[in-house]
Amino acid sequence: MIEIVQTPPLNSVQDLGRFGARHYGVGTSGAMDDVALATGNLLLGNPAGAAGIEIQMFPFLVKFRSDVAVAITGADCRARLDGTLLPPWWSTNARAGQSLVLQAPATGARSYLAVAGGVDVPVVLGSRSTCLRIGYGGHRGRALEAGDRLACGASPQARQPQGGIGAEPPEAALAAAAVDGARDVTVLRVVPAAEHDAFPESSRRAFWQEAWTVSAQSNRMGFRLMGTPLHLDQPLEIRSSGIVPGIVQVPPSGQPIIQLRDANSAGGYPKIGVVIDADLWRLGQARPGAKLRFASVTQQQAAEVQRETQAYLAEVEALARLCRYEAQG
Amino acid sequence: MRDALKPLSLDDIRGIAAWARTAGLGEIELEQPGLRLRLVFPATGGLHLVRSPTTGRFFDRHPARPDPFARPGDRVSARDVIGLVQVERLYRPVIAGRAGVLARFLAETGRLIDADTPLAEITTETEGRHGTRS
Numbered sequence: 444m445i446e447i448v449q450t451p452p453l454n455s456v457q458d459l460g461r462f463g464a465r466h467y468g469v470g471t472s473g474a475m476d477d478v479a480l481a482t483g484n485l486l487l488g489n490p491a492g493a494a495g496i497e498i499q500m501f502p503f504l505v506k507f508r509s510d511v512a513v514a515i516t517g518a519d520c521r522a523r524l525d526g527t528l529l530p531p532w533w534s535t536n537a538r539a540g541q542s543l544v545l546q547a548p549a550t551g552a553r554s555y556l557a558v559a560g561g562v563d564v565p566v567v568l569g570s571r572s573t574c575l576r577i578g579y580g581g582h583r584g585r586a587l588e589a590g591d592r593l594a595c596g597a598s599p600q601a602r603q604p605q606g607g608i609g610a611e612p613p614e615a616a617l618a619a620a621a622v623d624g625a626r627d628v629t630v631l632r633v634v635p636a637a638e639h640d641a642f643p644e645s646s647r648r649a650f651w652q653e654a655w656t657v658s659a660q661s662n663r664m665g666f667r668l669m670g671t672p673l674h675l676d677q678p679l680e681i682r683s684s685g686i687v688p689g690i691v692q693v694p695p696s697g698q699p700i701i702q703l704r705d706a707n708s709a710g711g712y713p714k715i716g717v718v719i720d721a722d723l724w725r726l727g728q729a730r731p732g733a734k735l736r737f738a739s740v741t742q743q744q745a746a747e748v749q750r751e752t753q754a755y756l757a758e759v760e761a762l763a764r765l766c767r768y769e770a771q772g
Numbered sequence: 773m774r775d776a777l778k779p780l781s782l783d784d785i786r787g788i789a790a791w792a793r794t795a796g797l798g799e800i801e802l803e804q805p806g807l808r809l810r811l812v813f814p815a816t817g818g819l820h821l822v823r824s825p826t827t828g829r830f831f832d833r834h835p836a837r838p839d840p841f842a843r844p845g846d847r848v849s850a851r852d853v854i855g856l857v858q859v860e861r862l863y864r865p866v867i868a869g870r871a872g873v874l875a876r877f878l879a880e881t882g883r884l885i886d887a888d889t890p891l892a893e894i895t896t897e898t899e900g901r902h903g904t905r906s
């Protein structure tokens with residue numbers, strides 16, 4: 444059992460998303476940085492998709508009401524367990540009565556708190572994720588509030604080795620999409636989408652070659668980007684069609700929108716590209732003001748990146764299991 | 773029978789003290805007829821060796837943080853993490869183990885090291901002066 448002692452709005456229970464109901468208009472929700480949540484879970488011996496807490500507003504303070512192993516991953520929030528500073532991407536044993544404080548990260552946007560056994564909230568349509576936009580799933584269909592108490596699921600391998608163990612952050616472990624000359628530009632791999640070729644050469648060049656800035660109108664639903672406006676030569680009549688997290692739509696303003704985890708399940712703006720699934724975690728760590736650039740890849744290349752990410756997670760899982768066996772002697 | 777023994781000179785006592793310190797003794801007591809000598813060394817300057825928990829690559833800092841966990845001269849507590857040893861995708865902590873001052877690292881950051889390799893020296897706090905008894 445963990446108790447939320449202090450939290451700003453918009454922090455919520457998330458797992459890896461709600462799949463299989465999009466044809467009813469139900470979006471996926473789920474962790475904005477899915478790799479961070481999965482890594483935290485695997486360090487603890489949980490299934491990768493166990494529910495954890497996504498923290499995007501700080502400071503965040505919880506008190507443990509029972510002994511439980513925990514992992515803190517994602518943006519480095521300089522977590523302190525009863526005052527002791529923990530390394531980033533770290534798992535350790537918390538004892539009943541101890542407090543965990545997460546501070547606003549200097550870089551990155553979202554941190555994840557995973558607990559052994561997972562956060563045990565009711566499963567809605569196959570997932571424990573909170574849909575903040577509509578208000579269902581997670582803890583009572585809403586963001587977490589001070590005083591909330593969350594149960595942890597049963598966990599057979601609940602103890603971490605003495606002093607804890609950490610994972611190599613994916614920023615270090617996974618090859619970047621590309622090295623951009625300018626520092627602080629996140630390069631995202633994008634597969635051209637249905638209406639890509641309808642855009643004139645000038646707009647296509649701007650899309651692929653210029654840097655885009657994440658605007659302040661950006662949240663779990665989507666990021667609105669600022670840069671050279673993209674325009675069609677003539678308006679396109681298209682029907683609303685299914686959209687997925689990562690799709691880059693171009694509304695009449697010409698400022699692209701990347702739809703993300705809490706996006707609608709359908710939309711009618713022209714689609715110029717889709718950020719590959721395996722790079723969505725990089726967007727989850729981009730905050731307003733961050734610079735993005737798009738690099739064109741094929742579906743085969745996207746699948747290859749997905750395999751690299753899965754291999755990273757599998758290595759974390761296998762080694763963490765070994766460390767826990769050793770520790771339990 | 774006091775004929776065979778010369779009384780200890782000050783130089784003798786200095787010599788004994790130096791030898792006892794080198795041997796790491798906390799206390800030494802000598803008796804001669806008519807003389808009882810007791811030397812007590814406060815345990816300042818005791819060194820604690822921090823050893824690697826496993827075979828892997830040693831780092832004095834985390835890749836996501838610019839600063840090292842601790843610098844020589846920093847005060848550390850027994851539970852502080854002062855480094856990491858990386859094994860493939862995982863990090864094991866290098867834990868100070870004793871409270872004191874980090875004297876120096878014995879391994880360069882980024883080096884491959886074996887399990888039990890000494891990684892750092894900690895100058896431990898005075899561990900209680902035994903022997904103010906007369």
